[in-house]
Amino acid sequence: TQLLEQSPQFLSIQEGENLTVYCNSSSVFSSLQWYRQEPGEGPVLLVTVVTGGEVKKLKRLTFQFGDARKDSSLHITAAQPGDTGLYLCAGAENYGGSQGNLIFGKGTKLSVKP
Amino acid sequence: DSGVTQTPKHLITATGQRVTLRCSPRSGDLSVYWYQQSLDQGLQFLIHYYNGEERAKGNILERFSAQQFPDLHSELNLSSLELGDSALYFCASSVVASWSYEQYFGPGTRLTVT
Numbered sequence: 001t002q003l004l005e006q007s008p009q010f011l012s013i014q015e016g017e018n019l020t021v022y023c024n025s026s027s028v029f030s031s032l033q034w035y036r037q038e039p040g041e042g043p044v045l046l047v048t049v050v051t052g053g054e055v056k057k058l059k060r061l062t063f064q065f066g067d068a069r070k071d072s073s074l075h076i077t078a079a080q081p082g083d084t085g086l087y088l089c090a091g092a093e094n095y096g097g098s099q100g101n102l103i104f105g106k107g108t109k110l111s112v113k114p
Numbered sequence: 115d116s117g118v119t120q121t122p123k124h125l126i127t128a129t130g131q132r133v134t135l136r137c138s139p140r141s142g143d144l145s146v147y148w149y150q151q152s153l154d155q156g157l158q159f160l161i162h163y164y165n166g167e168e169r170a171k172g173n174i175l176e177r178f179s180a181q182q183f184p185d186l187h188s189e190l191n192l193s194s195l196e197l198g199d200s201a202l203y204f205c206a207s208s209v210v211a212s213w214s215y216e217q218y219f220g221p222g223t224r225l226t227v228t
Contacts, residue, residue, distance in 0.1 A: 042206075101162050
């Protein structure tokens with residue numbers, strides 16, 4: 001069974017600070033997604049990374065996929081209160097070579113204070 | 115708005131009862147996934163349907179079942195409910211043959227079993 005470990009579990013910072021959250025596994029994933037979830041709502045897809053070593057930027061958010069496709073990181077520059085939420089990473093699990101289900105980490109709960 | 119709809123938004127019922135949760139995927143998506151999210155377990159994959167057929171099962175209890183209808187909407191049936199079944203239930207849909215396995219989540223149904 002493939003598992004994704006996210007760290008830290010909780011993060012509370014001041015507006016303007018930078019932060020990095022991590023997503024690690026002992027397994028190789030064909031792709032990895034990052035989602036952001038607000039309380040009582042469904043996760044919203046932020047980005048998908050597919051190629052080992054890939055870096056994607058979404059405004060102040062930078063996502064990186066590890067060279068071996070086993071880990072990923074999310075870096076936020078100059079965090080804002082609107083960045084507050086639960087950040088989830090999810091790895092695509094293959095079965096039979098066809099479209100598979102996602103394995104989710106337990107998430108990093110980020111709180112950005114004004 | 116992800117384009118995935120779920121009803122009802124909230125559901126309160128008693129132990130031993132049976133409920134049905136409904137999901138309509140995004141237009142054109144043939145895959146529907148069901149997830150359970152609780153505070154201690156995070157987002158757990160339950161089951162995946164593709165174009166009416168079951169494709170994969172995750173941590174789904176025998177008391178739970180699902181189906182996908184010809185119009186592609188899906189229903190998750192939960193029976194003999196227990197207090198521990200209280201959770202948020204999400205469905206997600208995805209594009210056919212998506213190499214990136216991106217999933218789009220609905221707003222969820224909050225189930226409270228009393």
